[in-house]
Amino acid sequence: MADIYTSREDEATVDDVLSKGLKVKAHKWTVLRLALAHSLKIPSQPDEELDRVAERGSEYQLEQVTGQGQGRNPVGQQQDFTDAICGLLSMHLGEDLFRDERAFRRHLQRHIRRGLREFRRGWRDSHDFHQFLYQELCAGVDREAEAGATDFGLLLVNALAEIGVRGEIVETQDGPRITRYQVRLEDPNHLDKVRRGLDKITFALGLQKYGVFPAETGQPKVIGLDVPRPRSTWGSASGADLLEWVRQDQDEPGLMLHPGVDVINHPFAFDLTRQPHLLVGGTTGSGKSICLHTLIISLLVGTPRDKLRLILIDPKKVEFAPYAKAESERIEVITDVVDARERLEALVAEMEIRTSALESAGVRDLTEGRNKGILNLPFIVAFVEELADLIMQEPMAEEHLIRLAQKARATGIHLVIATQRPDARTLNGLLRSNIPSRIALTVQKATESKIILDEIGAERLTGAGDMLIRLSGQPMQRLHGAFVTVDDIAHVIRAERRV
Numbered sequence: 001m002a003d004i005y006t007s008r009e010d011e012a013t014v015d016d017v018l019s020k021g022l023k024v025k026a027h028k029w030t031v032l033r034l035a036l037a038h039s040l041k042i043p044s045q046p047d048e049e050l051d052r053v054a055e056r057g058s059e060y061q062l063e064q065v066t067g068q069g070q071g072r073n074p075v076g077q078q079q080d081f082t083d084a085i086c087g088l089l090s091m092h093l094g095e096d097l098f099r100d101e102r103a104f105r106r107h108l109q110r111h112i113r114r115g116l117r118e119f120r121r122g123w124r125d126s127h128d129f130h131q132f133l134y135q136e137l138c139a140g141v142d143r144e145a146e147a148g149a150t151d152f153g154l155l156l157v158n159a160l161a162e163i164g165v166r167g168e169i170v171e172t173q174d175g176p177r178i179t180r181y182q183v184r185l186e187d188p189n190h191l192d193k194v195r196r197g198l199d200k201i202t203f204a205l206g207l208q209k210y211g212v213f214p215a216e217t218g219q220p221k222v223i224g225l226d227v228p229r230p231r232s233t234w235g236s237a238s239g240a241d242l243l244e245w246v247r248q249d250q251d252e253p254g255l256m257l258h259p260g261v262d263v264i265n266h267p268f269a270f271d272l273t274r275q276p277h278l279l280v281g282g283t284t285g286s287g288k289s290i291c292l293h294t295l296i297i298s299l300l301v302g303t304p305r306d307k308l309r310l311i312l313i314d315p316k317k318v319e320f321a322p323y324a325k326a327e328s329e330r331i332e333v334i335t336d337v338v339d340a341r342e343r344l345e346a347l348v349a350e351m352e353i354r355t356s357a358l359e360s361a362g363v364r365d366l367t368e369g370r371n372k373g374i375l376n377l378p379f380i381v382a383f384v385e386e387l388a389d390l391i392m393q394e395p396m397a398e399e400h401l402i403r404l405a406q407k408a409r410a411t412g413i414h415l416v417i418a419t420q421r422p423d424a425r426t427l428n429g430l431l432r433s434n435i436p437s438r439i440a441l442t443v444q445k446a447t448e449s450k451i452i453l454d455e456i457g458a459e460r461l462t463g464a465g466d467m468l469i470r471l472s473g474q475p476m477q478r479l480h481g482a483f484v485t486v487d488d489i490a491h492v493i494r495a496e497r498r499v
């Protein structure tokens, strides 16, 4: 009997890595070991779904994967890493796997298969696999070494001098990706000069396309300058962090959303019912889908059952598919564009009925109706994963979305709309102007940033969940999204199904 099973898809990944990725000749199990290392870098547990292999690909023995029973090679090097790996897995899990060999093999397979899945998701075979792996495996490890290698503080003071500004660094704060330098200016009138010179400062620091962003410090002569660090030093808030923030929400009156943390790692949350609709824009690969997942998980975990209905519209049919598995009456997943159009039309009708109900109950909005116990309807949040795909195929859907954006706020119906194409053609002006709250992930052009935020800046973000958020009536803020994985989503869905 084999110890570890892989699926056909996994095997295709192993073959890809061997033929197009690694530049040295290697055994298949070398790829499995790399996948294991990759998975162990992810703090959440791999999903138990990975125990089941639908389409069998291949099978491996521990002898190959961990070197069990291999002893030492002719030059005396240890070749059996079974104990070391079992130790690492036990630490990751927080349980002693030395006592249960079957559980050890099961967890080993989960990690290996998750690592392979992450290779599929994160690596394109046109990219350098070695570099990909280095970035993934070393993220957050060499912080000290990397940060010390270049003294950005010194460079920053010099760069300021070049634009004619004298100042000294009074404090530095390390966030997950960015170091905030607080600079006290000799001449407080130079604040504007710094703001205008940001491009030159960025250039002097050798940051190329990533920008240095100004930040308020609350002190009159001191300006904060947010400087991105090398990617290998980055960290992210995890799915586990998200769940911890969200668990405190059950008694909150509104619909709390937790997209991530601010630049200096403080969790950030807001109430959707006050916003009341949200537009999320960003180029492909900028982190839109993961951002939507954090918002959906915020709602599912943080809101009592009778308080919420979710409508998840996903014309691409992939991203929201896991939620259908919950078989929950409060989640509808719609992948067909005609169905989506019809559902939005029905939602407009529901809005009209609710508007009359509010009138006859004599309350201003659903929140008031619920608080007074006279209108116990659930909030409804409709997510659209890719607006452009929906509108291109079903133009009428746009009319319904506009009506909802204009009038649904009081009735407890809210929209969260994502698009990778923030341009005038796919983003109707009327729709946009009725969605006051915006999240911009990285975009390609400053004009796209303007369309999403009414301001430039998002073209200078660092990608992978880095975002600017502008909520109605609040100043713009920079956030780093929580990094939820497929496993975190599966975990939430399993909990939803059990209820």
Ligand SMILES: Nc1ncnc2c1ncn2[C@@H]1O[C@H](COP(=O)(O)OP(=O)(O)O)[C@@H](O)[C@H]1O
Residues within 6 Å of the ligand: 121, 122, 236, 282, 283, 284, 285, 286, 287, 288, 289, 290, 291, 464, 465, 466, 480, 481, 482, 483, 484
């Ligand atoms: N919050 C995050 N933290 C770290 N990496 C992220 C984050 N969000 C996205 N990424 C990275 O970016 C990739 C693309 O994210 P995804 O949400 O699929 O982008 P999009 O939907 O915009 O195409 C992810 O696979 C992940 O590697």
Ligand SMILES: [Mg+2]
Residues within 6 Å of the ligand: 288, 289, 290, 319
């Ligand atoms: Mg996406």
